[in-house]
Amino acid sequence: MSDIKITGLPLSEAKKAIIMIHGRGATADSILSLVPHLNLTDYAILAPQANRNSWYPFGFMASDEGNKVALEGSLQILEETWNKIEAAGIPSKNTVLLGFSQGACLSLEFAARHGQKFGGIVAFTGGLIGEQLKPENYAGDFQGTPIFIGSSDRDFHVPARRIKESGELLRKMGAEVTIKLFDDPDHTIREEEINWVNQNIFS
Template sequence: MPEVKTAGLPIGKAQKAAILIHGRGASASSILSLSNYLNLDDFALLAPQAEGNTWYPYSFMAPDLQNRTALEKSISTLQFSWDQIISAGIKPENIYLIGFSQGACLSLEFASRNAQKLGGVIAFTGGLIGEKLLPEKYKGDFQGTPIFIGSSDRDFHVPATRIKESAELMKKIGADVKTLLFDDPEHTIRQEEIEWVNKNILM
């Protein structure tokens, strides 16, 4: 059974929930600290822990076979948290996915594989996963789900071209996508991103 850390409101008492997904080398505990900056006071928070602190071994744009086994296991780990939330009676339109770096890529990938009306997807430095983007992998309709992607315009790990491609693909399956690309080389979460998300998605 996947390890999942929790915070915020008890899941049985919350109307909204967020799955927070950590980056490579980080942990469930570290991503939960984002709740100090985001408007998540009335949420149940679930943070799954990746085995060995890594969701998949190679770049998110590596040949698909290299990451496939680990990636599918990671998707199923997210599904475990999702199922816990649904079982508690929280509807998909009140569920949010929030990730940084590897976790941002995974949040976008998980949401897009079975697109539906969600509360929102917040991806701090990420894009859809794969050597090439294959539209046939993604099905469903986001029905206007707000999706945010923020990043450096020249991030070492996540090229701006992949962010833009991902945004276009998700728009085609019904998402309302906002990208903010910053003129700096930092692989981080910026105050401007926090403020935009709080104002526009986590109001």
């Protein structure tokens, strides 16, 4: 069984849930440090822990073969986390996926492989995973799900080009995509991003 930290409201009492996905080299506890900055008072909060603190070994645009085994395992961990929420009777339209960096890429990838009405997807610096984008990997209809992707316009790990391509593909699947690229080189989560998601997704 995967190691999943659960906080916020108990799953049995909550009407909404969020899965928070940490970045490479980080932990479930580190992504949970965002909780006080987000409007999550009525959410059950689940944060899965990656094996050896990494969801896949290479960059998210590296060879598909290199990342394949670890990526499939990581998507399976998200599936287990998702199943806990579903078993508690919380519908997908009340469930949000949020991630930073490697976790942002994983949250977008999981969502696009299970296209449906989500409460929202928040990707702090991320894009869909793969050497090339393969639309055939993705299925479903987001039915107007709000998706936020925020990043530096010149992030060292996540090229703006891939963010825009990802946004385009997600729009074609029926998502309401907002991309904010900031004029700084920082690999971080900015106050403006937090404010936007609080007002538009966690309001």
